[in-house]
Amino acid sequence: MQLRIRRYQDPDKETVRSLFSQGIQEHIGPSFKNAMSSPLYLCFSLGLGITGYLLASGLGGLVLVSGWAGLVYYCCHKLYADYVRGRLQADMQDIQACYMAQADDCFWVAETVATGKVVGMVAVVAKKNGAERYGELFRMIISSATRRTGLGSRMTQTVLEFCKQRGMSKVILETSSTQTAAIALYQKLGFKHVRSYTKTHVADWMMKITRVTIVVMEKSI
Known part of the structure; x- marks a missing residue:
């Protein structure tokens, strides 16, 4: 190629804006994976699972771990998606x-x-x-x-x-x-x-x- x-x-404007949006937001997944696979978060997730199991059986552990993972993903998504939204309304607008x-x-x-x-x-x-x-x-x-x-x-x-x-x-x-x-x-x-x-x-x-x-x-x- x-x-x-x-x-x-x-004439490049809309293509460039789209490429910028896609390029930045593709880091959401890797940042979530990087955080959740860290030793600290692995230990914390395990602790939540055990706590939930002891307090409310296996389902309780699943709920706690899922809730924690959801919070981490939300923060990763907000970091990159809000950045894109702000830039598209600022320098990438003109x-x-x-x-x-x-x-x-x-x-x-x-x-x-x-x-x-x-x-x-x-x-x-x-x-x-x-x-x-x-x-x-x-x-x-x-x-x-x-x-x-x-x-x-x-x-x-x-x-x-x-x-x-x-x-x-x-x-x-x-x-x-x-x-x-x-x-x-x-x-x-x-x-x-x-x-x-x-x-x-x-x-x-x-x-x-x-x-x-x-x-x-x-x-x-």
Whole structure:
């Protein structure tokens, strides 16, 4: 499959918004699985099952464990689904204004050469910290059909080269801890993990239940 990377155009809007929504929300399942399979949650689920069995027979144990699993899934779903909802009403509503209006900002899409179907996207926004100018990578999404083709690497390199040409000192990005493939890709390209945090758009207790952290990475250029 031949793929090309080009700048975003207005006719791409709905396809890009759909790709963004699908790409982010597909992390709900893996984050739920990651949380429930952790040693702490396995022990807690076992404890709930035993407690429920002792108090109200086997059915009671099933109810307690199912209720706990439902709460974990709800928190994982809210983390990603609410993020998508918020972004679709903000920067993803007017991509031209948010990512294309300034010379040092840009939004790219990847498309198949044969059909012109959009299968990937990435953006960068120029930031400033005192005298330092750097780029922040946003909205990296690759469709499931084109993963493991090197497209993620190509799109990241596009951002790095764009920022280097404009004299920026580094590129930073944020991703979630459950996106292990993305983290591995960035590390392969020379990005370093600089910090993690858990303060997001959902309540602190929900973030604790999901066991998800936001990972900040950067690469000097």
